[in-house]
Amino acid sequence: MFRLSAGVLTVALICALGIAGAASSPNEQLPAGAMQEKASAACLTCHEARIILQQRLGKPAWTREMDKMVKWGAVVDPQDRDALIDYFSANFGPDQPAYVATKSSGAPVMKSRSKPKH
Amino acid sequence: MTSRRDFLRTASAVALAAGVARPFRAWAADLSAVSVPGKDGMIVRSYRFLDLETPVEFMTEWLTPVNHFFVRNHMFEPAKVDASKWKLTIGGQVEKPIVFTLADLEKVPVHSVTNAMECAGNGRTLQNPKVPGIQWGKGAVGNAKFSGPSLKVLLEKARVKDTGKHVMFRGLDEVPGKVPPFVRSIPLEKAIDADTLVATHMNGAALTQHHGFPARVITPGWAGAASCKWLTEITVLDKPAEGNFMSPGYRMPNAPVKPDEAVKPEDTHSVTGLTVKSLIAAPSDTAKLRPGKQEIKGVAWAGEADITKVEISTDGGSSWNLTELGKDHAKYAWRLWSYAWKPAKSGDYVILSRATDSQGRIQPEAAVWNPSGYLYNAYDQVKVHVQA
Numbered sequence: 001m002f003r004l005s006a007g008v009l010t011v012a013l014i015c016a017l018g019i020a021g022a023a024s025s026p027n028e029q030l031p032a033g034a035m036q037e038k039a040s041a042a043c044l045t046c047h048e049a050r051i052i053l054q055q056r057l058g059k060p061a062w063t064r065e066m067d068k069m070v071k072w073g074a075v076v077d078p079q080d081r082d083a084l085i086d087y088f089s090a091n092f093g094p095d096q097p098a099y100v101a102t103k104s105s106g107a108p109v110m111k112s113r114s115k116p117k118h
Numbered sequence: 119m120t121s122r123r124d125f126l127r128t129a130s131a132v133a134l135a136a137g138v139a140r141p142f143r144a145w146a147a148d149l150s151a152v153s154v155p156g157k158d159g160m161i162v163r164s165y166r167f168l169d170l171e172t173p174v175e176f177m178t179e180w181l182t183p184v185n186h187f188f189v190r191n192h193m194f195e196p197a198k199v200d201a202s203k204w205k206l207t208i209g210g211q212v213e214k215p216i217v218f219t220l221a222d223l224e225k226v227p228v229h230s231v232t233n234a235m236e237c238a239g240n241g242r243t244l245q246n247p248k249v250p251g252i253q254w255g256k257g258a259v260g261n262a263k264f265s266g267p268s269l270k271v272l273l274e275k276a277r278v279k280d281t282g283k284h285v286m287f288r289g290l291d292e293v294p295g296k297v298p299p300f301v302r303s304i305p306l307e308k309a310i311d312a313d314t315l316v317a318t319h320m321n322g323a324a325l326t327q328h329h330g331f332p333a334r335v336i337t338p339g340w341a342g343a344a345s346c347k348w349l350t351e352i353t354v355l356d357k358p359a360e361g362n363f364m365s366p367g368y369r370m371p372n373a374p375v376k377p378d379e380a381v382k383p384e385d386t387h388s389v390t391g392l393t394v395k396s397l398i399a400a401p402s403d404t405a406k407l408r409p410g411k412q413e414i415k416g417v418a419w420a421g422e423a424d425i426t427k428v429e430i431s432t433d434g435g436s437s438w439n440l441t442e443l444g445k446d447h448a449k450y451a452w453r454l455w456s457y458a459w460k461p462a463k464s465g466d467y468v469i470l471s472r473a474t475d476s477q478g479r480i481q482p483e484a485a486v487w488n489p490s491g492y493l494y495n496a497y498d499q500v501k502v503h504v505q506a
Contacts, residue, residue, distance in 0.1 A: 051252070060378075074295070
């Protein structure tokens, strides 16, 4: 079993405030699927998922992205490369509906319970 | 706020909590906003690394307030720089390599430039077919007054050698993994233009963390990538800098290419000055309007050139009307414009805007597609519905 660290409690609190309308978890996640876990491990160490979720690319472009990110330090088992390219192409291909971005709130997390100005 | 250190501290906690957070977010989405202290109502293109876009509806003021100015980061922001320890070095092809502290910079005369800064990739998502990169909508642009020493004055103190032809900048961005560092250079002629700055202030206040505290380059009229943030090292070179962010990064084909066509490096050029462009800030796209007088307004800029006119079409491009230009203007700054419109009858309208500049460039109906989605500048467009 693991003990709850201060960090986990803080994040749990942020999530609770998010439900109350103050702030959501800032880092997005990758979609469900057989490759979700491996993709998350390989691709979310430098940046969070938004940078991936917003792309609408065909398979050749996803292949170039994968190879570029591996060159830049993403750790991908060569056996998983093709399945990862398929996972990204299927979820973020040119025909998928546009990604809808969230807005920022300028107040610090714990004090942002007042209504947003805009 | 999103330095590597912060991330490592919270990463595991976020991973554990994410599973809990997701199901709730589905119904809480409208209420949720991502907290970015000091940045309000911005479109979060990426949280880590931080990339924030200004909603076009905010573009009704000549000077963009810092809390509404777009943010473009290629990698992690440095942990907050200790101003008393910060140093700026000038080396390379110079007679006398030199080190400045912030106190040294404060002794150099201050020069100010009001600059419409735009990311080279602004409008990328409007390109078809889509290309990889931050999917900016219209708002990776802002207009602010930047102040600090002219870079020229600092270079004069280091005495550039005859062999010095290009000036390279390095910031304190934290580079993850084997990612190439964000280093780029500009030609010496642009570097010694009195309006090219090592800015310490933005709209009259010290630079904030997201905008490069304590000092950044301002290369006015050029794409934002030429304005290195968290500046710490200037190197004078005999040729342009090398590396990913000089090539293939920030390069465009010399002639239009088809989406799947391979482009040879020698058939490309570096993105430098911005093009001519206007945006409609009001009314908003998809707005429902009442009949009667309406104000159509927005902004227009042209890099190193001046805006000479902005025209509006309310009939999808069949006829064009001159707008009134705002009284505030300065070299490199954007220009506000407005047009009083009284729709003749109820119905759907397509409003277009088109700018012309002092070099005779006209914002085109369609932008030239390019593999990295740079310098998109087609007519701006909003669709509105007028109903009594």
